[in-house]
Amino acid sequence: MTHGFETLAIHAGQDPEARTGAVVPPIFQTSTYAQDAVGSPRLGYEYSRSGNPTRDALQECLAAIEGGRRAFAFASGLAAEDTLLRAVLRPGDHVIIPDDAYGGTFRLFAKVAERWGLSWSAVDLTDVDMVRTAMTPHTRMIWVETPTNPLLSIADIAVLAAVAHEREALLVVDNTFASPYLQQPLALGADVVVHSTTKYLGGHSDVVGGALIASDAELIEQIGFHQNAMGAINGPFDAWLTLRGVKTLGVRMDRHCDNAEKIAEYLTRQSAVSQVIYPGLESHPGHDVAAKQMRRYGGMISFRAAGGPEAAERICNSTKLFVLAESLGGVESLIEHPGRMTHASTAGSPLEVPADLVRLSVGIETVDDLLADLEAALR
Numbered sequence: 001m002t003h004g005f006e007t008l009a010i011h012a013g014q015d016p017e018a019r020t021g022a023v024v025p026p027i028f029q030t031s032t033y034a035q036d037a038v039g040s041p042r043l044g045y046e047y048s049r050s051g052n053p054t055r056d057a058l059q060e061c062l063a064a065i066e067g068g069r070r071a072f073a074f075a076s077g078l079a080a081e082d083t084l085l086r087a088v089l090r091p092g093d094h095v096i097i098p099d100d101a102y103g104g105t106f107r108l109f110a111k112v113a114e115r116w117g118l119s120w121s122a123v124d125l126t127d128v129d130m131v132r133t134a135m136t137p138h139t140r141m142i143w144v145e146t147p148t149n150p151l152l153s154i155a156d157i158a159v160l161a162a163v164a165h166e167r168e169a170l171l172v173v174d175n176t177f178a179s180p181y182l183q184q185p186l187a188l189g190a191d192v193v194v195h196s197t198t199k200y201l202g203g204h205s206d207v208v209g210g211a212l213i214a215s216d217a218e219l220i221e222q223i224g225f226h227q228n229a230m231g232a233i234n235g236p237f238d239a240w241l242t243l244r245g246v247k248t249l250g251v252r253m254d255r256h257c258d259n260a261e262k263i264a265e266y267l268t269r270q271s272a273v274s275q276v277i278y279p280g281l282e283s284h285p286g287h288d289v290a291a292k293q294m295r296r297y298g299g300m301i302s303f304r305a306a307g308g309p310e311a312a313e314r315i316c317n318s319t320k321l322f323v324l325a326e327s328l329g330g331v332e333s334l335i336e337h338p339g340r341m342t343h344a345s346t347a348g349s350p351l352e353v354p355a356d357l358v359r360l361s362v363g364i365e366t367v368d369d370l371l372a373d374l375e376a377a378l379r
Contacts, residue, residue: 005065005181006250013060014243025057027240050228054236058243059211062201065180065246066193068213070220072227073239077176077196078104079232080210082112084192087226088170088219091117094138098125099351102149103343105174106351122350125155126286128163135167144190145174146183147290150302150338150359152277154286157293161189170219176200176329181253182295186215192223197234199329200299203245203252209234252331255364256299262367263360263374264301272315272378274306274356300328301360302338309355313337316358318377321369328361333370335360 003011016023030052033045045051055073062071074080085108089095097109099122109120123134125144142164146155157173164171172192173185179200185193195201197209214220227233234242257280264278276283279290280297290297305312315335316324322335326342336342336359343353362370 008064009061009249010247012064013057025054025240025243027236028053029236048236049231049233052233052236052239054243055234055239058234058239058246061243061246062180062195062197062211063213065249066175066213067180067184067186067215068193069215069217070224071211071213072223073197073234073242074210074212074227075232075234075238076208077194077198077210078108080194080196080212081105081108083226083230083232084172084194084212084223085113085118086230087222089113089118089140092138093118093140094136095120095141095143096123096125096131096134096139097121097143098145098148098153098155099123100148100151100153100353101143101145101351102174103338103345103351105143105145106349107345110349111345124153125160126153126289128156128159131160131163135163135169139167139169141170141172143172143174144185145177146293147177147279147286147298147300149177149300150343150353150357152177152279152284152286152300152302154279154284154290156289157183157185157188157190161191164191165189177298177300178294179249179253179298179329181250182257182298183293186213188293191216191219197242198327200253200256201246201249201329202242203249203330204241205327205330205332207238207241207245209238209242252364253296253299256362257296259364259367259370260299260301260360260362261297263362263370266371266374267301267303270378272306272311273303275304277302277304299362301362303358303360304354305356305358307356309339312356312358313340315377319373320376321365321373322360322377328359330361331364333361333363333365 059071173190193213
């Protein structure tokens, strides 16, 4: 039987516990497991780096809601990214990344992966001809964020998958901003989906984690081996918290989108704002692509302050309900200055973000209260 998204989020990997009937999967807070005989672990569990029932429940659920065969949970989104790079790439390989990628992803490529022989190019992924031109005989991967962080560019996943596969390269999609509820990259041709589960999947700003989801058997084997060999696994309590968050992902995302759409429209009318960047606005250059591949447009908004960098910082320092903080995707609304906070690592690079940019993670509070908070800050 085929189930809907919300049903999978609540039930996939989460059958009542066999011994007690507990409806919520237990936290198996253990490092090791008794074996029935030498070399005969019960149910395959021997050591929690290699396998843990709570983490397995989360992994099964993530695979189901992303439409993949297997998911792998990690200690952070960057731990997931690093594991993937080492699992499928070799020194001398080349990767194309977005020219407005998340600062942590840029740092991983530029400051870590380069040192062991990986090369990369930052490219406007909305320009398919530019992507094709940037590909070399050594290109093994196109790394996509859509929407991107923090400029909310939209890449056409299906088109880029075709471009990647023409050259026998992998298409990897960071689906953190959209979440599996709004976008299904594997169904559009992606080979691997990446998440910072810290964000919308966890949803409550109380846990850090990451995930990789794939369907190809060889990729699954490679990622699984490296998850165990490198060891940056998601702990059982973190897995449990994330799994609890996933249960309400659908209803939360609907509210995030409701609020963000109203706030984006409000910001377009404000003289203190020179540009509003939100895929749900028809003025957004990626609006049509987003409408094609996303259910709705998400809870993230960026805008540029008409008064320049000082005005952007003043707005960030003036809100009351929008908490000045990094990260995103929680039930509470956040505001930040990317140039001096989440994307400081891109300063002086081709990926440097505008100094007048403000990023909002719109939460699920009463939208009129959020609008009033922004109105006061913009004044």
